[in-house]
Amino acid sequence: MISVEEALPLVLQHTLVLQTEVAPLLQSVGRVLAQDVTADRDFPPFDRVTMDGIALRSETFASGTRSFPIEQIQPAGAPQTILQQAKNCIEVMTGAMLPKETDAVVRYEDCTLQDGVAVVEIDQILPGQNIHRQGSDKKAGEVLLAAGVKITPAIVGTLASVGLAKVKVYQLPRIAICSTGDELVEIGQTPLPHQIRRSNAYMLAAALLQESIKPTLFHLPDEPAQMLQILGSLLAEHEVLILSGAVSKGKFDYLPQVLEELGLKPLFHKVAQKPGKPMLFGTFPGPKVVFGLPGNPISTFVCFHFFFRPWLHASLGLKAEERTAQLTQCITFKPALTYHVPVKLQVEQGTLKATPIPSTGSGDLTSILEADGLLSLPAKKGVFLPGESFPLILLS
Numbered sequence: 244m245i246s247v248e249e250a251l252p253l254v255l256q257h258t259l260v261l262q263t264e265v266a267p268l269l270q271s272v273g274r275v276l277a278q279d280v281t282a283d284r285d286f287p288p289f290d291r292v293t294m295d296g297i298a299l300r301s302e303t304f305a306s307g308t309r310s311f312p313i314e315q316i317q318p319a320g321a322p323q324t325i326l327q328q329a330k331n332c333i334e335v336m337t338g339a340m341l342p343k344e345t346d347a348v349v350r351y352e353d354c355t356l357q358d359g360v361a362v363v364e365i366d367q368i369l370p371g372q373n374i375h376r377q378g379s380d381k382k383a384g385e386v387l388l389a390a391g392v393k394i395t396p397a398i399v400g401t402l403a404s405v406g407l408a409k410v411k412v413y414q415l416p417r418i419a420i421c422s423t424g425d426e427l428v429e430i431g432q433t434p435l436p437h438q439i440r441r442s443n444a445y446m447l448a449a450a451l452l453q454e455s456i457k458p459t460l461f462h463l464p465d466e467p468a469q470m471l472q473i474l475g476s477l478l479a480e481h482e483v484l485i486l487s488g489a490v491s492k493g494k495f496d497y498l499p500q501v502l503e504e505l506g507l508k509p510l511f512h513k514v515a516q517k518p519g520k521p522m523l524f525g526t527f528p529g530p531k532v533v534f535g536l537p538g539n540p541i542s543t544f545v546c547f548h549f550f551f552r553p554w555l556h557a558s559l560g561l562k563a564e565e566r567t568a569q570l571t572q573c574i575t576f577k578p579a580l581t582y583h584v585p586v587k588l589q590v591e592q593g594t595l596k597a598t599p600i601p602s603t604g605s606g607d608l609t610s611i612l613e614a615d616g617l618l619s620l621p622a623k624k625g626v627f628l629p630g631e632s633f634p635l636i637l638l639s
C-alpha cells in the first residue's frame with residue numbers, strides 16, 4: 244500500500260498528451276484554450292462616449308461659456324462627426340465616437356436643452372470626462388489571453404470581441420465509465436430487495452459533464468470472461484477507463500485480475516487513505532489509463548476528485564488548484580491513512596473555514612449532498628484541532 248503523497252505524483256506522471264481541435268465559439272465553453280489571443284484592434288477601438296449628453300470643448304467652458312448651440316446628434320454606430328465651431332456642442336449617445344474637436348462630455352442630467360441650445364448647469368468640466376479613451380484598456384496586438392485557461396463566459400465575450408467565431412481548444416480524451424456488480428440495476432428499474440441502482444455511474448458521468456466531457460456508460464457483470472471481453476473492446480475505443488467497484492478483496496472483485504490479463508501495467512493498488520483504500524491505477528500501451536475506483540459511493544466520489552480531476556487538469560495543461568481551509572471542529576482519526584472529509588465551507592473574517600459533515604461511512608451517499616469541499620487530513624497525525632489548516636479540494 245502506498246501513501247497518497249506517493250500515489251498522486253504517480254498518477255500525474257501518466258497524463259495524456261492531447262491534440263488540439265477547432266471548436267465553434269459557443270461550443271468552446273468549459274474547454275481549454277489552445278491558442279494565445281491578441282487584440283485585433285485597440286480596446287476600445289475609438290474614443291468612446293460613456294454617457295448620453297453633449298460633447299463640447301472644455302476650454303470654451305473654462306473661458307466662461309455656459310450656453311452651447313447644438314450643431315447635430317452623434318449616435319452610436321455612426322461615423323465620427325466634427326464640431327464646426329468651438330462655441331457649439333454636439334449631442335452624443337453612449338457608445339458613440341467622440342466628435343472631432345471636442346474633449347469632454349456633459350451628461351443630460353447636468354444640462355438643460357431648449358430651442359437647440361444646451362445650458363450647462365455644473366461648475367466644473369474636466370478634459371476627458373465621460374470619455375473612454377481609445378486603447379486605454381488594451382492596445383492592438385497585445386496578448387489578451389494565453390493558452391491553457393478554461394473558457395468561461397467572460398473569455399467567450401473577449402473571443403467574440405476579437406472576431407473569433409471558432410477557437411482552438413485541446414481535444415478531450417474519450418472516456419468510458421463502467422459500473423460493476425450483479426447487485427446493480429438501471430436507474431429506471433425498481434430494484435428487488437437485494438438490488439440497488441447503479442448511481443455511481445451517473446454521479447461520475449455528471450462530474451465529467453462538469454468538465455465538458457461526454458462519457459459513455461457501460462456495465463460489467465461479476466463474471467470474469469464477460470468482463471474480459473467488454474473491457475477489451477472498451478480499451479480499443481477509449482483512452483481512459485473509469486471503473487467503479489470490484490477492486491477490493493471480495494470473492495467477486497475480479498477487476499484487478501482481469502485488467503492484468505488484458506495487459507495492465509499496475510502503478511498502484513491500495514492507497515493509504517479513507518475512503519478509497521482499495522483504489523487501483525494503471526496504464527495500457529497507447530497510452531491509455533485506468534482508474535479503478537472503489538465501489539462505495541463516497542470512495543468513488545473522493546477518488547474521482549482527488550486523483551482523476553488533477554490528472555485530467557494536468558493533461559489539459561491547467562494549473563493545479565492549491566487551497567487550504569481551517570477546521571472548525573476537532574477530529575480524531577488514528578489509522579495511518581489520509582482521511583478525506585466532506586466539509587461545508589464558510590468564510591469568517593476573511594478565512595475559509597471547513598466544518599465536517601456527519602456521515603455513517605463511505606456508503607452514505609447522502610452525506611455529500613451538502614458538501615462544498617473535501618478536506619484531506621494527513622496520515623501522519625491522529626488528532627486534528629480547530630484552527631488547523633489542511634489541503635482542500637473544492638467541489639463544483
Ligand SMILES: Nc1nc2c(c(=O)[nH]1)N[C@H]1C(S)=C(S)[C@@H](COP(=O)(O)OP(=O)(O)OC[C@H]3O[C@@H](n4cnc5c(N)ncnc54)[C@H](O)[C@@H]3O)O[C@H]1N2
Nearest residue numbers: 422424441442443444488489490491492496537538539542
Ligand atoms: N475484507 C475487506 N473488505 C473490504 C475492504 C477491505 O479492505 N477488506 N475494503 C472496503 C472498502 S474500503 C471499500 S471502498 C469497498 C470497495 O469495494 P469494491 O471496490 O470491491 O466495490 P464493490 O464490492 O463492487 O462494491 C462496494 C459497495 O459499493 C456499492 N456499489 C458498487 N458500485 C456501485 C454503483 N455503480 N452505484 C451504487 N453503488 C455501488 C456496492 O453495491 C457495494 O455496497 O470494499 C470494502 N470491503
Ligand code: MOO
Nearest residue numbers: 518519520542605
Ligand atoms: O474506500 Mo472504503 O470507502 O474506505 O469503504
Ligand SMILES: [Mg+2]
Nearest residue numbers: 489491493496
Ligand atoms: Mg468488493
